[in-house]
Amino acid sequence: MNPYAGLVSRLRAAWLAGRTRPMEYRVSQLEALGRFLDEKKKSIMDALAADLRKPCFEVEVSEVILCKNELNHALSNLSSWMKDEHVDRNLVTQLDMAFIRKDPYGMVLIIGPWNYPVQLILVPLIGAIAAGNCVIIKPSEVSSCVEKLIAEMLPSYLDKDCFAVVTGGVKETTELLENRFDYIFFTGNSSIGRIIMAAAAKHLTPVTLELGGKNPCYVAEDCDLQNVANRVAWGRFFNAGQTCIAPDYVLCSQETQEKLLPALRRAITEFYGANPQESPDFARIVSDKQFQRLQALMNGGCVAIGGQTDEKERYIAPTVLVDVSISAPIMQEEIFGPILPIVTVANVEEAINFINARERPLAVYAFSSNKKVLNEVLKQTSSGGFGGNDTIMHMTLITLPFGGIGESGLGMYHGKFSFDTFSHHRTCLLRYTGLEKLNEFRYPPYTQRNLALLSSTFEIKRKGSCTLL
Amino acid sequence: MSKNEEGQEEAFVSSKAGKSDDKVTSTNPYAGLVNRLRASWLAGKTRPMEYRVSQLEALSRFLDEKKQSILDALAADMRKPPFEGEFAEILLVRNEVNYAINNLSTWMKDENVEKNLVVQLDSVFIRKDPYGVALIIAPWNYPIHLLLLPMIGAIAAGNCVIIKPSEISKNSEALISEMLPNYLDKDCFAVVTAGVEETTKLLENKFDYIFFTGSPRVGKIIMKAAATHLTPVTLELGGKNPCYVADQCNLQNVANRIVWGRFFNAGQSCIAPDYVLCTLETQEKLLPVLRRAINDFYGAEPKESPDYARIINDKQFQRLQALMNGGRVAIGGQTDAKERYIAPTVLVDVSTSAPIMQEEIFGPILPIVTVANLEEAIDFINARERPLSLYAFCDNKAIHQLLDRTSSGGFCGNDTLLHVSLVSLPFGGIGNSGMGKYHGKFSFDTFTHHRASLLRNAGLEAINRIRYPPYSDQKMALLIAAFGVKRRGACTLM
Numbered sequence: 001m002n003p004y005a006g007l008v009s010r011l012r013a014a015w016l017a018g019r020t021r022p023m024e025y026r027v028s029q030l031e032a033l034g035r036f037l038d039e040k041k042k043s044i045m046d047a048l049a050a051d052l053r054k055p056c057f058e059v060e061v062s063e064v065i066l067c068k069n070e071l072n073h074a075l076s077n078l079s080s081w082m083k084d085e086h087v088d089r090n091l092v093t094q095l096d097m098a099f100i101r102k103d104p105y106g107m108v109l110i111i112g113p114w115n116y117p118v119q120l121i122l123v124p125l126i127g128a129i130a131a132g133n134c135v136i137i138k139p140s141e142v143s144s145c146v147e148k149l150i151a152e153m154l155p156s157y158l159d160k161d162c163f164a165v166v167t168g169g170v171k172e173t174t175e176l177l178e179n180r181f182d183y184i185f186f187t188g189n190s191s192i193g194r195i196i197m198a199a200a201a202k203h204l205t206p207v208t209l210e211l212g213g214k215n216p217c218y219v220a221e222d223c224d225l226q227n228v229a230n231r232v233a234w235g236r237f238f239n240a241g242q243t244c245i246a247p248d249y250v251l252c253s254q255e256t257q258e259k260l261l262p263a264l265r266r267a268i269t270e271f272y273g274a275n276p277q278e279s280p281d282f283a284r285i286v287s288d289k290q291f292q293r294l295q296a297l298m299n300g301g302c303v304a305i306g307g308q309t310d311e312k313e314r315y316i317a318p319t320v321l322v323d324v325s326i327s328a329p330i331m332q333e334e335i336f337g338p339i340l341p342i343v344t345v346a347n348v349e350e351a352i353n354f355i356n357a358r359e360r361p362l363a364v365y366a367f368s369s370n371k372k373v374l375n376e377v378l379k380q381t382s383s384g385g386f387g388g389n390d391t392i393m394h395m396t397l398i399t400l401p402f403g404g405i406g407e408s409g410l411g412m413y414h415g416k417f418s419f420d421t422f423s424h425h426r427t428c429l430l431r432y433t434g435l436e437k438l439n440e441f442r443y444p445p446y447t448q449r450n451l452a453l454l455s456s457t458f459e460i461k462r463k464g465s466c467t468l469l
Numbered sequence: 470m471s472k473n474e475e476g477q478e479e480a481f482v483s484s485k486a487g488k489s490d491d492k493v494t495s496t497n498p499y500a501g502l503v504n505r506l507r508a509s510w511l512a513g514k515t516r517p518m519e520y521r522v523s524q525l526e527a528l529s530r531f532l533d534e535k536k537q538s539i540l541d542a543l544a545a546d547m548r549k550p551p552f553e554g555e556f557a558e559i560l561l562v563r564n565e566v567n568y569a570i571n572n573l574s575t576w577m578k579d580e581n582v583e584k585n586l587v588v589q590l591d592s593v594f595i596r597k598d599p600y601g602v603a604l605i606i607a608p609w610n611y612p613i614h615l616l617l618l619p620m621i622g623a624i625a626a627g628n629c630v631i632i633k634p635s636e637i638s639k640n641s642e643a644l645i646s647e648m649l650p651n652y653l654d655k656d657c658f659a660v661v662t663a664g665v666e667e668t669t670k671l672l673e674n675k676f677d678y679i680f681f682t683g684s685p686r687v688g689k690i691i692m693k694a695a696a697t698h699l700t701p702v703t704l705e706l707g708g709k710n711p712c713y714v715a716d717q718c719n720l721q722n723v724a725n726r727i728v729w730g731r732f733f734n735a736g737q738s739c740i741a742p743d744y745v746l747c748t749l750e751t752q753e754k755l756l757p758v759l760r761r762a763i764n765d766f767y768g769a770e771p772k773e774s775p776d777y778a779r780i781i782n783d784k785q786f787q788r789l790q791a792l793m794n795g796g797r798v799a800i801g802g803q804t805d806a807k808e809r810y811i812a813p814t815v816l817v818d819v820s821t822s823a824p825i826m827q828e829e830i831f832g833p834i835l836p837i838v839t840v841a842n843l844e845e846a847i848d849f850i851n852a853r854e855r856p857l858s859l860y861a862f863c864d865n866k867a868i869h870q871l872l873d874r875t876s877s878g879g880f881c882g883n884d885t886l887l888h889v890s891l892v893s894l895p896f897g898g899i900g901n902s903g904m905g906k907y908h909g910k911f912s913f914d915t916f917t918h919h920r921a922s923l924l925r926n927a928g929l930e931a932i933n934r935i936r937y938p939p940y941s942d943q944k945m946a947l948l949i950a951a952f953g954v955k956r957r958g959a960c961t962l963m
Contacts, residue, residue: 016851018874057940061948069954076957087893098891103876105899182900194696201692204685204706206904209699227930234937271938281938356511369927378922380513382598388924390933397593398954399582400921405600406677410701412919424899425906427879429888430868436722439884443729444766444776446552454556458890460564463571 003172004136007164008107008179011134014161015106020132023082025159027075029129032157033122034071037064040153044118047145051117053284053313058239063118066396070123073398073415074130081130081419084428091457092438097430102423104132105206106182111173111196113187114143114286115242115336120210121150124185127418133183134162138176141169142286174199181205183422187244189334190407208411208421210244211404212334213361217247217391218351218377220368221256228367228389229263232340233271235365235391237318240283241338242290245363247391248335249324250342251351257322257342264340265305268318277308277315285314285337294337300328301341348373352380360384360406365391384408498667502659503602503674506629509656510601515627518577520654522570524624527652528617529566532559535648539613542640546612548779548808553734558613561890565618568892568909569625576625576913579922586951587932592924597917599627600701601677606668606691608683609638609781610737610831615705616645619680622912628678629657633671636664637781669694676700678916682739684829685901703905703915705739706898707829708856712742712885713846713871715863716751723862723883724758727835728766730860730885732813735778736833737785740858742885743830744819745837746846752817752837759835760800763813772803772810780809780832789832795823796836843867850875855900860885878902 020026037044041064048054048063074081084099108128112121121139128135137154139147151165166176177184177199186196187210200207219228235247252260272279285291291314298307301321308317316338324331324341331341345351355364364383366374374388384404387394395402395414403412413421441450514520532539536559543549543558569576579594603623607616616634623630632649634642646660663671672679672694681691682705695702714723730742747755767774780786786809793802796816803812811833819826819836826836840846843863847870850859859877861868868882878898881888889896889908897906907915935947 021873055938055940057938057945060945061936061952065949065952069952072954072956076954087891089893090891093887093891098888098894100895101872101880103899106876190699193699197696197699198693201689201696204688204692204704204901204904211699224927224930227927227933230930230933230937234933273939279938281940367927371924374924378596378924382601382918383920385921386596386923388592388922389927390923390925393588393925394921394923396952397582397585397588397921397923399584400593400923401595401919402921403919405598405918405920407699410699424876425895425897426877426899427888427894427896428872428882429880429884429891429894430865430882431884431887433717433719433722433862433883436719436725439722439725439729442556443725444550444552444774445768446550446776451552451555455560458556458560458564460567460571460892462567 002175002178004166004176004179007136007166008181011136011162011164012107015104015134019159020104020129020134020162023079026078026129026132029158029163030071030075030126033126033129034068036154036157037067037071040149043149043153044146047149048118050145051114051143052239052242052286054239055281055283057281058283062116062239066119067122067126069398070126070415070418074126074419077416078130081416093429093431095432095435097428099428101426101428102131102419103426105422105424106133108133108135108183108185108422109176109181110135110137110185111188112137112139114140115239115244117143117146118150120187124187124413124418127413128183128185128422129163130419131422133422136164136166136176136181138166138168138173141167183207185413185421186210193409208403208413209409210402210411210413211362211407211409212244212336213359213404213408214248214331214334215245215361215363215365215383216351216355217250217365218348218355218367219250219252219256219260220348220366220370220373221253222369222373223367224369225256225259225263226266229260229267231367231390233264233267233318236340237268237271237282237338238392240285240316242283242286242336243392245385245392245395247340247365248361249331250340251345251354252342253346254344257344260342261304261320261322264320268305272318276306276317277310277313282318285316288314290337291316294335294339297330297335297337297339300325300330304342306338348376352377355381360404360408362404362408363387363394382406497670497673499661499671499674502631502661503676506602506631506657506659510599510629514654515599515624515629515657518574521573521624521627524653524658525566525570525621528621528624529563531649531652532563532566535644538644538648539641542644543613545640546609546638547735547737547781549734550776550778552776553778557611557734562614562617562621565621565892565909565912569621569913572910573625576910585954588923588925590926590929592922594922596920596922597626598920600916600918601628603628603630603678603680603916604671604676605630605632605680606683607632607634609635609641610734610739612638612641613645615682619682619703619907619912622907623678623680623916624658625913626916628916631659631661631671631676633661633663633668636662678702680915681705688903703897703907704903705896705905706857706901706903707739707831708854708898708902709743709826709829710740710856710858710860711846711850712745712860713843713863714745714747714751714755715843715867716748716754717863720754721758721761724755724762726884727862728759728762728813731835732763732766732777732833733886735780735811737778737781737831738886740879740886740889742835742860743856744826745835746840746849747837748841749839752839755837756799756815756817759815763800767813771801771812772805772808777813780811783809785832786811789830789834792825792830792832792834795820795825799837801833843870847871847874855898855902857898857902858888876900
């Protein structure tokens, strides 16, 4: 007997009873989430500090504000999102009602990662609740203090009949996945993404997979390199590099590299001081395993900046590598830490070829003062999202969809895209009961005349096509 | 604070950054073809709008020039009446081609979105990128429509496409594989003919999108195969589409519309009304009007009507013949194995545990299941897998009750089938009946990756400083002011 079968049944019963449907209900649950963020803010800060030594500022910006923005956006727009969407009718359906009904899927499962353990659980949750679903959330066991906080404190804010938190590791998640869900939203790495999708396939459950990859960052020769260095360093070292959309590696010419290094050095010093280990504004690596993995990665090149580590604190200095070996692990796997390798290329074409020879990343970044270069990189590559002359910022805009492609994921969310992700767009046509005469020409016995009539009422002509008389 | 060893194992498994299609060895019979199309894709052949329009126009010419061959193939496959072939397989497809060509430039445009304070001076938009190489697998019941309609979306969105028509509708399969390639660019589009074994081999290759129409059972296999490459999918599956009928004055109209939906293509339609739910009283009134509609449409002897199709093959014929045992024949029931003819049939006294109420019928048999009232009908529907379509013939109040309290791919009140003929409405299932949607712009969106793009100013660095360390409360306050999204209508009481 599956240990979670009872829980899933219970939530599904609440779903079938229609508990989560009324707008007022959804609003009340979303408002409760808002209160959780306000009232438990200190606990959230403490938990993130314990798990990742995440600076309070970073917590506020990347975990709290982003969630509150999404909450407010959803609350402000929910009634219009929920409305039936009326569509254009053709000749035949002129008297009918044709619209798209936004139906919830039913039972949703959200699995979160450890790097932004509050944001990456709550933002999808907001979408799922707004769309009228019942939800089970499974926070990451790796960020164990946040996991504990969510499991202990969040349920008291939400309706326990419709929302639940499940904690556990691989074994528990596997058992959880044996149950049938109506939607699964997963954030994590590609290998687990495959396992999730295969499990979902057994029940024909639709999925959104927010995965990762190596986000390239091309830097052209024509840039103000200090600005570039600031923006790249910020993106790379925020949360000690444990960010799915961080710039993973830099692509630039040898010449640019020589100028970039001092600029990066300066940015790092300005941000974190001469000894980043003493800065209150620099996070730590989440676990020993991750720490050791990152330490080993550094062997893939020469340390040009940083390189210091401290196992006790799981501290890895903001590090820049040069003379990187393309076949070394550091250029084979997503780094997910505060190490920035620089790979030299002759020009932008070579950079584009380098990017296209690899799996499609979650983000592609390009820095150039020439818009043409930015547009060229955008046009010739394929990625989840694209940032020109900055890193990470594209995910902070609530009006832009956030999602990957290929190895970096499938589906998208944020803002209305979250609501749409967790909604089934149900086609509805309510026809007029009378006027049967109009229907008759579609019925047998079939005649050429009827076919001609049917064609003329249904036909969509090509615009601008005319008949020469 | 200790870390769980297992937890760490789960949290991060290094994912190879190299191309995952290395796994498919050159011994895979389709690897060469897929690689060739992928090379064309990477070379950017399918990107320009003019190219896409030219390929869509070529599709249109195929429909025009090969119309008779198409109708002949459909007649050979399932004795589809030319009227039905022309309407469902040619006209509806041509509509979608024209609709796509008419709107392509708008659909392809970068979509500008609302900006916040921080990015006021920047370019913020959604770029519509193709996925790359798409695979479309079609079924046998509408073998042209269900192959070409998704293909229109895939081409419009700028993808290279491999299409795999059903081997069961073998005349249509032969026509497509022999004639279609002459119309399209062979570097970017290919037809693969394959049975189960070969399709399995085809699926071992990496595709960037897979679009499948068929049964839920095979849908699971497709999705599982897609999972190994993290390939996004649209699955257009099926189920038992309930048709609730309440007593009303226009029962003949109701019967006409149900009979049309059920017996079109000899019942071999994924969106056909699968079974009727009504009271015993309504059933008694429904039977004579159903009989009359069948008579009006197909004559006293439907076998002699040129307007009535046949079952696609012996296997399906035998399956349907056996299904009839699940109830008592009230209308029809005659069969002819030689012609694979099954008369338009209505069953009553149906056993809900019999196969006919367990599997999608997909044939010209309409069981009537009696319920006491609307409530019971809703419970009956909700106790079962969510269907592709839900039909309701009743007053407005009951229609809204049904709509609000059930879940299905689509819904049509007071008619059958028509909800899929409007290009402005999405077509897709939910749960067992599928995932994803298409038709019209929804097809374009299905085969498009919506790529968030932010092109920022290279200068104006001073503004960015508020986000950089060293962190301070002052910077935080400024950031909140710049970034914060307020709740509309929220006000501060002073």
